[in-house]
Amino acid sequence: MTTPSTTSEATGDAVRLTGISKTYGSFTAVHPLDLTVPAGSFFALLGASGCGKTTTLRMIAGLEDPSGGSVRLGGRDVTALPPYKRPVNTVFQNYALFPHLDIYENVAFGLRRRGIKSVKQQVGEMLDLVQLGPLARRRPHQLSGGQQQRVAVARALINKPQVLLLDEPLGALDLKLRRQMQLELKRIQTEVGITFIHVTHDQEEAMTMADTVAVMNAGRVEQMGAPADLYENPASTFVANFLGTSNLIEAEVTGVLGGTLHLVSAGQKLTLPAARSRADVTAGDRVLAGVRPEKITLAHRDDEDAIPAGRNRVQGRIVDSSFIGVSTQYLVDSPVGAELEVFVPNVERDARLVPGAPVILHWNPEHTFGLDAAQDIDAGTESDDEPAPGGGGAPAAAGAASAVPAGGAGGAAA
Template sequence: MSDYVSLQGLTLTYGDTVAVPALDLEIAKGELICLLGPSGCGKTTTMRAIAGLLNPSSGTITIDGRDVTRVPPSRREVGLVFQSYALFPHLSVYDNVAFGLKMKKTPDLDARVKEGLATVGLSDFASRMPAELSGGQQQRVALARSLVMQPKVLLLDEPLSNLDARLRLEMRMELQRVQRETGVTMVFVTHDQAEALSLADRIIVMRGGRIEQQGSPEEIYNRPATGFVADFVGFETILPQEDGTALAWRPSAVELGSGPYEGRVQGVSFAGERRDYVLDTQFGQIKADVAAERPAHGIGETVAFDLPRERAVTLERAK
């Protein structure tokens, strides 16, 4: 697929602070990408620039072959779904979804609103007020309101963070379904690696305004390139090697109860089917997950453990 959204040499600043230095990123039409990283990594700043809410100091933004670097947000054909939903509390679901279409005096308004509500499964809720909806339903209204505008790109800024765990899972599946059915190009911003792994066609891991690694969810999860990415996707034991690379283990790869090393249990928590341990060792802090049916170890106890080389991932660099 050809590039549909293109960021070339994009530099974004806040005063004298460079938040994103010379970023290059290509997004294909119909692709769902996730910008993933901790607070302050530049992911939301990049999204705001694509939306037109932040003017770059240098570089270009192209959407569907059109340079929109200096085009105002209202003329970019970009939809936005925020973390806070941003619904009008005094308007019904129908009128919330219709709001943008009314502003543009769209002739087929009613048909598009009904189609949008059907797409997100809210056809029977058109007359409800936002206060009468659950958090997940309110997020669907916000999604429908953007979709009816038929955007070329749909930007979602941490849209699931206000929902409880069950609703987050439901909305992940809902977003995937809507994206498949509509074919809209989506850019999803999140700090939650589970969301990114479950949703994205491609994950862009950001750090300090730069792309640390990009790839499919499977590539990011199974083959992290650096210690930063590895730690972000659950490799919590990272040991530098003399050749400049590093080895990384997930807690489930650490063998507890036997092995050539010893550690003192600093913490233990029961997590249903497993127990999670934190050990103080010669390598520093080590985390291990052990099946709950295995013998339990108490805080302060010294236990043997192993870091099997065959269960480690080799990283290009530790940091």
């Protein structure tokens, strides 16, 4: 899986980071990191605040000097180039629109700096692309959040950069607008065909928009791949918990038989396809067996006989249920673990499934994934889950702020 840096400077790569790292004093924001982004892709860097994703982005833009390693854009080493000499543009968090210039001049800024005299047509076309033509002579503060966001995109895109960097571009928008802008950005990316690198803490946003997602944690990339691939085959507990939710059951391997791992946890037998286990285990080892809440079917204990054979089963008792429209979310206590989550689509609701009811959780063994039991089982759960940073618009101090560990500046501001 590792790409040696000696491979050809493939023309298909828009960005190639080699051993890039960033330290602030004794704090390591980004551990030496290799990353290749294919040209034309919509790439997402996903992680909680303080995981180093913004620092990585800023090193690509040239706004942060790496402590080591190199940055290549389309095969050219740009590590030593200042930001204004790099063919990349950034959509900043909270946009950083120039308050003393109108929308037209904001969008024309990059063209004018490169000495292009007649900008009228290009600016006009770009404003049309983001549907802001009539507002060209307004000042940024007279625009709504969504409009400002589109100006920021237009201002960057008009320069036809090799790579467009987006730093939490939707963080300051409300939920509905964010959904709308996700589609809008995706449409623009398809239309212009430029490589987008999108930094976000919102896993749903990353999965909706990107064709490749890299999940970052504590200055390292935990896993990288297509959204569905990451979701179905998480490689670590962090990815399993951060990307959606997972039920992780600690189990002991009792045997390996024909590509299937046989497990036991608190006396309940489970099976797991060996190919879906990230941990190389044999009988006697421990493993974490994971299953997504929506893969599980919930049956009342009275109906136990109706469950088809060959499915993984776990006994439990409902402790809580909340109705959320399309589905009902249950929390089930069981001998294999507390508070297992189950999403049951609201097709035919079983009136017996109320808190206190004894139930059987069962699922197709093919939907089980295996993880190394040596990891923190709670990595990536809610404690890392932060509200959108900087929603209020308080300018984070210098660039260093992006490297402050979670719970530092961001937590204090909230």
